[in-house]
């Protein structure tokens with residue numbers, strides 16, 4: 340199987356060698372399962388009814404940021420995410436990959452920031468909300484501004 344999917348098909352690359360803080364530090368040759376593997380399994384389960392490809396990778400060069408994965412699609416940027424948690428972020432990686440496949444030209448840092456904010460925080464404020472607006476015109480801002488603006492920096496239209 341190729342690591343590169345056909346044109347337009349999104350992939351999620353999950354690092355299975357990332358450790359969680361609770362994982363044993365390991366000695367050379369330690370092959371104990373790591374939290375990265377749990378993230379890969381949760382992501383694959385979330386992808387089971389989609390056409391998103393999930394690949395297991397040994398290191399994405401993002402080791403200091405915790406559990407890591409990347410989303411890629413032909414003709415689009417590749418996004419590397421860190422600080423992931425298997426249960427929460429396996430499904431979010433698949434949703435992000437589906438969005439990237441649908442609109443590869445909308446893959447700006449500001450759009451990613453809106454997505455992450457809505458996924459991680461808006462769900463706490465309004466559990467079960469069925470749609471969010473991700474708007475390319477919104478500015479890229481710092482985290483405090485993003486939270487203060489309720490994931491909608493630059494304007495108050497359609498707040499969650």
Ligand code: FES
Nearest residue numbers: 354357399401402
């Ligand atoms: S071990 Fe996971 S990014 Fe390096």
